[in-house]
Amino acid sequence: MKAAVLVFPGSNCDRDMAVALRKVGADVTMVWHKDAEIGDVDLVAVPGGFSFGDYLRCGAIAANSPVSQALKRHVERGGYALGVCNGFQVLTETGLLPGALMRNAALKFVCKSTPLTVATSDSGFTGGYTAGATITLPVAHHDGNYTAEDAVLDQLRDQDRIAFTYADNFNGSRNAIAGVLSENRRVLGMMPHPERAVDAATGNTDGLALFRGLVQQLADA
Amino acid sequence: MQDPIITPDLIAAHGLKPDEYESILSIIGRAPNFTELGIFSAMWNEHCSYKSSKKWLRTLPTTGPQVICGPGENAGVVDIGDGQAVVFKMESHNHPSYIEPYQGAATGVGGILRDVFTMGARPIAAMNSLSFGLPSHPKTRQLVNGVVAGVGGYGNAFGVPTVGGEVRFDASYNGNCLVNAFAAGLADADKIFYSAASGVGMPVVYLGAKTGRDGVGGATMASAEFDDTIEDKRPTVQVGDPFTEKRLMEATLELMATGAVISIQDMGAAGLTCSAVEMGDKGGLGIRLNLEDVPQRELAMTAYEMMLSESQERMLMVLKPELEAEARAVFVKWDLDFAIVGETIAEDRFLILHNGEVKADLPLSKLASSAPEYDRPWEPTPAAAPVGDIPAIDPIAGLRSLIGSPNYAAKSWVYEQYDSQVMGDTLRIPGAGAGITRIHGTTKALAFTSDVTPRYVFANPVEGGKQAVAEAYRNLTAVGAKPLATTDNMNFGNPEKPRIMGQFVGAIDGIGQAVTALDMPIVSGNVSLYNETDGTGILPTPTIGAVGLIADITQIIRGTLADGHTLLLLGDTPGHMGQTALLAEHLGRNEGDAPPVDLVAEAAHGDFIRANIANITACTDLADGGLALAAFEMAETAGIGVTLDTDDTAQLFAEDQARYLIAASFDQAEALLTAAAHAGLPITLVGKAGGDKITFGASSTPLAPLVDLYRSAFADAVA
Numbered sequence: 001m002k003a004a005v006l007v008f009p010g011s012n013c014d015r016d017m018a019v020a021l022r023k024v025g026a027d028v029t030m031v032w033h034k035d036a037e038i039g040d041v042d043l044v045a046v047p048g049g050f051s052f053g054d055y056l057r058c059g060a061i062a063a064n065s066p067v068s069q070a071l072k073r074h075v076e077r078g079g080y081a082l083g084v085c086n087g088f089q090v091l092t093e094t095g096l097l098p099g100a101l102m103r104n105a106a107l108k109f110v111c112k113s114t115p116l117t118v119a120t121s122d123s124g125f126t127g128g129y130t131a132g133a134t135i136t137l138p139v140a141h142h143d144g145n146y147t148a149e150d151a152v153l154d155q156l157r158d159q160d161r162i163a164f165t166y167a168d169n170f171n172g173s174r175n176a177i178a179g180v181l182s183e184n185r186r187v188l189g190m191m192p193h194p195e196r197a198v199d200a201a202t203g204n205t206d207g208l209a210l211f212r213g214l215v216q217q218l219a220d221a
Numbered sequence: 222m223q224d225p226i227i228t229p230d231l232i233a234a235h236g237l238k239p240d241e242y243e244s245i246l247s248i249i250g251r252a253p254n255f256t257e258l259g260i261f262s263a264m265w266n267e268h269c270s271y272k273s274s275k276k277w278l279r280t281l282p283t284t285g286p287q288v289i290c291g292p293g294e295n296a297g298v299v300d301i302g303d304g305q306a307v308v309f310k311m312e313s314h315n316h317p318s319y320i321e322p323y324q325g326a327a328t329g330v331g332g333i334l335r336d337v338f339t340m341g342a343r344p345i346a347a348m349n350s351l352s353f354g355l356p357s358h359p360k361t362r363q364l365v366n367g368v369v370a371g372v373g374g375y376g377n378a379f380g381v382p383t384v385g386g387e388v389r390f391d392a393s394y395n396g397n398c399l400v401n402a403f404a405a406g407l408a409d410a411d412k413i414f415y416s417a418a419s420g421v422g423m424p425v426v427y428l429g430a431k432t433g434r435d436g437v438g439g440a441t442m443a444s445a446e447f448d449d450t451i452e453d454k455r456p457t458v459q460v461g462d463p464f465t466e467k468r469l470m471e472a473t474l475e476l477m478a479t480g481a482v483i484s485i486q487d488m489g490a491a492g493l494t495c496s497a498v499e500m501g502d503k504g505g506l507g508i509r510l511n512l513e514d515v516p517q518r519e520l521a522m523t524a525y526e527m528m529l530s531e532s533q534e535r536m537l538m539v540l541k542p543e544l545e546a547e548a549r550a551v552f553v554k555w556d557l558d559f560a561i562v563g564e565t566i567a568e569d570r571f572l573i574l575h576n577g578e579v580k581a582d583l584p585l586s587k588l589a590s591s592a593p594e595y596d597r598p599w600e601p602t603p604a605a606a607p608v609g610d611i612p613a614i615d616p617i618a619g620l621r622s623l624i625g626s627p628n629y630a631a632k633s634w635v636y637e638q639y640d641s642q643v644m645g646d647t648l649r650i651p652g653a654g655a656g657i658t659r660i661h662g663t664t665k666a667l668a669f670t671s672d673v674t675p676r677y678v679f680a681n682p683v684e685g686g687k688q689a690v691a692e693a694y695r696n697l698t699a700v701g702a703k704p705l706a707t708t709d710n711m712n713f714g715n716p717e718k719p720r721i722m723g724q725f726v727g728a729i730d731g732i733g734q735a736v737t738a739l740d741m742p743i744v745s746g747n748v749s750l751y752n753e754t755d756g757t758g759i760l761p762t763p764t765i766g767a768v769g770l771i772a773d774i775t776q777i778i779r780g781t782l783a784d785g786h787t788l789l790l791l792g793d794t795p796g797h798m799g800q801t802a803l804l805a806e807h808l809g810r811n812e813g814d815a816p817p818v819d820l821v822a823e824a825a826h827g828d829f830i831r832a833n834i835a836n837i838t839a840c841t842d843l844a845d846g847g848l849a850l851a852a853f854e855m856a857e858t859a860g861i862g863v864t865l866d867t868d869d870t871a872q873l874f875a876e877d878q879a880r881y882l883i884a885a886s887f888d889q890a891e892a893l894l895t896a897a898a899h900a901g902l903p904i905t906l907v908g909k910a911g912g913d914k915i916t917f918g919a920s921s922t923p924l925a926p927l928v929d930l931y932r933s934a935f936a937d938a939v940a
Contacts, residue, residue: 009471009555010464012380016645048643050378053464109373109638140377140640196642201659201774203648 001026001218003043006071006087008033008062013048013085013195020195021045024211031067038070042218043080046071046087048140048193058101058143059089068094080124080214081187085141088179088189097180097189098156099148104141105172111140113204115167116178116192120160123185128213134167135206137192144191146173146180156180163188224255224525235262241593248587256524256573256580260588263491263529264498267750270592273716274748277729281743282736287705288744289410295336295487296406297744298413299706301770305660306413307667308342309405310745311350311710311766315752317458318400322367326400327375327461331533333404334379335487338470339536341414341477342406345644346658347376348385349402350671350710350764351635354395356627356938361390364398365939371461372402373638378463379470382647383639384656385669388632390938391676396754401710401747403671403766407660414477416486418504418539418565423483425497425508425563428476428552429469429535431518435459436492436531465534465557472555473536479551481544488535494528496537497563498571502589504539507570510563512580524573524580539565599722605680608799608813616868616917620853622807623846624927629802630934631857648774653858654841655696659774666771668702674845675760676800677815682724686731686763687818691878693767694739695842698827699881701778701834702769707736709746709765714758716750724761725750731818732763738820739827741767778830780838780884782859786910787890790848791826792880793903796871802845803874822879825902830881833896836889843880848907849873851882853915857928865908868918884910 003026007014018028021043031038033051038044051062062068068090075081075096083091091097104110113136118129129135148156153175156162163179171191179190194207225231232242235258245253245261253261267273283291289306290298296310314329330347337344349372354361365388376383381404436459476482484504486496493515501508512527522530540548540561552559566572571588573581623629636651648666649657655668672692678685690707697704709732714721736742752759771777798804799813830840839859843851848865856863867873885893890906897904914921 009468010378012378012467012643016643019645049380050464050467053378053462055464108370109377109640111377111640111642112633112637138642140642142377193642196645199645201648202642202645 001043001215002041003045004029004031004038004041005045005047006031006033006067008049008051008065010051010053011047011049016195017045017047020198020211023198024215033065033067036066036070038067038074043082043214044071044074046081046083046090048085048087051086051090059086059093062090063093072096075187078184078186082125083189084193084195085191088191089143091187091189096187097182098152099146099180101143102145102147103143104145109142110170113138114170116164117167119162119165122160123163123181123188124214124217125188125210126163126213127217128209136204137194137206138196139192141191144171146177148174159183164190164192227252227255227258235259236266237262241265248591249583256528257583259525259529260494260581260583263494264588265592269491269495271748272593273595273597273750274711274725275594276596277726280729281733283743285740285742288742290413291744292746294415295339297706297708298340299744299768300410304410306408306410307405307768308337308340308408309403309708309768310336311401311403311708311764312747313710313712313749314400314402315398315712315749318368319398321458322364323371324458324460326368326371328459328533329400329402330372330375331461331463331466332489333402334381334466335489337404337406338473339414339485339487340408341412342408343474344381344404344406346405346656346669347381347383347403348669348671348766349400350386351388352394352399352762353390354398355390355392358395362939368398368400369635369638375461375463377640379467380643382641382643382658383636383651384641384647384658385651385671387671388635390627391760393760396757397752397759399712399762401764403708405667405669405768414482414485416484416500416503418484418500418506420483421506421565421567423565424540424542424561425510425565426538426540427515427558427560427562428538429557430462430465430532431516431558432527432530433518433532434522434526434530437526437529459531459533461533468555468557469534469536472551472557475551476548479544479547481541481548483539483541485536485538488537490531492529492531498585498588500537500539501571501585507566507568507585508563509566509572512573512575514560514562516558516560524575528573597716597722598719599726600719601723602682602727605799605814611798611870614807614870615920616849616870616873617920617922619803619807619874620849621930623802623850624853624931625934626806627935627938628806629846629850631932632935633932634936634940648777649700649779653854655700655702657700657771657777664774666774666777668697668700668769668771670696671764671766672696673762673764675762676805676811678724678728678761678763680800680813681815682727682761683731684815684818686728687735687820688815688878689763689765690732690735690739691818691823692842692844693765694741694823694827695881697767697769698830699778699840699842701776701831702771703831704739704741704767704769706744707741707765707767709743709763711746711748712752712759712762712764713750714753721758728761728763735820739824776834778834778837778840782839782855782861782884782910784861784911786838786884787887787906788852788908788910789883789885789890789893789904790880790907791829791883791902791904792822794872794875794877796875797877798871798875801874801876816876816878818878826879826881829897829900829902833893836885836892837883838886838889839884841882843882845876847874847876848882849917852908853927855882855884856915856924857931861910862912862914862924863908863910864916866918868920873917
């Protein structure tokens with residue numbers, strides 16, 4: 001798998017994402033936000049962090065970066081994209097995924113490990129999990145409260161595009177949504193951090209199946 | 222704009238005493254102008270000059286084979302083998318945080334991170350030690366919420382994991398909270414950057430964010446007591462921008478890799494003044510600055526304002542002129558300012574020009590080296606009266622008083638607001654003893670802890686000073702780490718009072734003895750004095766931040782208690798009840814002496830733990846709350862009951878030092894008992910794990926409601 005990790009000036013999970021991707025054998029390139037081209041890769045990962053400080057709406061400035069135009073073209077070509085945390089916010093701000101991430105219901109930053117339900121195994125990202133299974137992933141965000149119009153929520157449900165839900169909906173997300181897929185199922189945005197759960201030394205490897213599943217999917221394709 | 226006339230009132234408003242002003246006159250042989258007065262005030266305030274504390278700080282042990290650089294630079298540097306070094310320091314931001322909790326705490330974190338990356342190290346871990354007034358005090362809730370949000374807001378956006386810390390409440394902090402921020406970074410041992418300038422005619426370059434009027438006079442404010450004019454001081458608090466700091470860190474580390482940096486200094490307290498003087502003084506050079514070249518974000522700033530601004534996220538460096546283009550390109554890439562604002566000069570002058578006009582012309586070395594130094598009168602703290610009779614108590618009720626107090630309840634409400642896992646190397650998150658961060662790409666790790674028991678220091682500064690170090694040593698040991706070195710953040714009241722100065726002198730004595738005996742020299746630190754409001758001082762709070770090395774992450778002690786485990790207590794329990802948490806929280810009494818600290822026993826017990834890691838499943842040090850609280854915390858973490866054989870108050874709640882509670886399987890316990898017998902160390906079987914109750918001798922209660930209380934008490938008190 002060839003993967004690109006986008007680097008905005010305030011990204012801070014870019015290295016973590018690259019480490020996780022390399023762990024499953026990906027060939028990883030870091031791509032600077034001012035670059036207008038991403039190159040020919042299978043996956044573009046938009047990492048967590050505070051892309052441009054997020055003093056405005058999280059991810060709003062990043063969504064207008066030169067590299068985000070290249071990201072859109074990659075997705076239009078049918079490429080895979082994974083946005084985690086701030087990356088999920090960027091994907092909603094670019095319009096590549098529906099909905100928006102508002103401030104957590106309790107208005108506080110939350111960092112902890114939290115149980116998630118795998119809502120669908122029907123995607124390149126979630127094929128390594130069993131639908132309905134409970135996994136635990138770290139979360140670390142201030143603005144992870146997912147919202148969308150009722151019609152969008154219905155559509156996500158009807159099209160089986162909800163990837164993960166919170167077992168304990170601590171941030172107030174509508175329908176407890178923790179991650180959503182695009183219509184072609186090749187773009188995933190999620191607030192929890194699978195890249196922080198790929199190493200037994202940290203005590204959690206529940207994120208590994210996501211990255212391994214993706215490698216498998218691309219190998220099978 | 223016309224500069225004000227220098228009057229006695231103006232001099233006093235700059236925090237300069239009449240005799241200090243006299244020495245300015247004799248140094249420069251004339252009256253200073255307004256800008257010069259500001260510069261002297263910035264350099265000679267307590268915060269920057271350490272004028273009351275220097276004499277005593279010099280007595281601290283600061284060397285050892287592991288120490289690459291001790292106090293005096295931005296942070297201490299310690300060898301961790303394999304060509305790498307850990308760079309760390311702890312620093313207070315007490316006064317600003319009380320005035321404006323969010324920004325005060327945020328910029329405290331920003332300042333300490335900058336100290337670390339200025340040395341060439343990428344920050345890899347942060348901690349914070351917070352002291353607040355009583356939860357019932359009207360200001361406390363706002364301060365706790367603001368400070369915690371500020372610490373998180375800065376560190377989370379910057380992208381450094383917060384792996385440890387402490388939070389305490391005491392009436393003495395009602396008018397003066399403490400915010401002590403720690404940061405540690407990783408660097409190649411042969412690529413450390415220092416502040417001493419070298420070479421004449423070298424460009425002095427301004428890096429980072431633009432200069433505004435925020436924080437003008439902040440260091441002087443932080444060197445005074447508070448009174449009811451405190452609200453007027455809000456404009457002296459700086460405003461933090463972690464996004465700029467993150468870029469400044471990346472750009473600085475890239476810049477260092479180009480080889481263009483001769484010396485570098487962050488602009489912290491007293492901003493441009495302090496950083497320029499320090500680089501010149503350490504290099505034996507003068508500095509000329511042209512202020513019109515300083516990047517400014519406000520119109521019509523005066524020389525005085527620019528020299529005293531404490532705008533954040535700025536650095537000053539001396540550049541190798543032949544590499545200017547490469548250096549500038551790095552800052553263009555990160556969209557940060559890069560401006561040549563002056564040069565090094567051979568004469569001993571600090572020459573400040575603004576649009577061609579001389580705004581200050583001072584002997585540079587005198588600014589730094591002739592700062593006043595005081596040998597303040599001090600009184601030893603009188604011996605504490607012994608503890609009065611302690612009534613018979615129900616030990617379960619005693620435990621409930623502890624875990625229901627925000628002082629000893631779980632702190633998850635706090636640390637869940639901090640990103641503890643960014644960078645992917647956190648092996649142990651906050652919440653129980655030391656935090657652990659793997660050294661990226663290796664199988665080594667560093668352990669971090671922050672400790673002090675202020676009520677001990679108040680009762681007995683020498684033993685209290687020792688105890689703070691000993692507890693840090695034990696917290697590192699309990700995860701299997703070898704303590705390496707220490708940073709001290711000395712928070713005290715008004716040093717002009719002999720009683721307060723005596724606390725400081727005693728604590729330094731105790732800390733010095735302990736770091737020598739436990740081989741964890743002081744490599745950096747910070748002093749915060751005048752922590753008083755309306756004449757009432759805080760409990761003396763010498764916060765100890767310590768770092769330990771774990772040579773192999775498979776050797777970390779990180780197991781949890783399991784059904785059938787044996788509980789062993791390493792160390793003696795003579796039953797010292799003075800100044801215990803039980804007395805304070807259950808009986809409302811602050812009495813007695815601090816527990817004596819036997820440093821030989823501390824070292825021996827620590828070595829025993831490290832030598833027997835294979836036979837220890839879980840381990841915790843005993844501190845506040847003694848055996849009872851340690852056993853409860855182990856039970857709470859594992860979700861399994863614990864039975865201790867004793868229900869004796871002193872055996873359960875005494876705070877004798879040099880003790881660890883160990884959970885071990887039957888075979889492990891046998892091996893430990895044998896090993897301890899060989900070593901001649903006191904180890905006793907005190908209980909076992911199993912079931913779903915907490916049992917102390919004849920008293921027993923279900924674990925689950927205690928766990929609920931422990932996990933909710935903090936938020937109930939202050940959220």
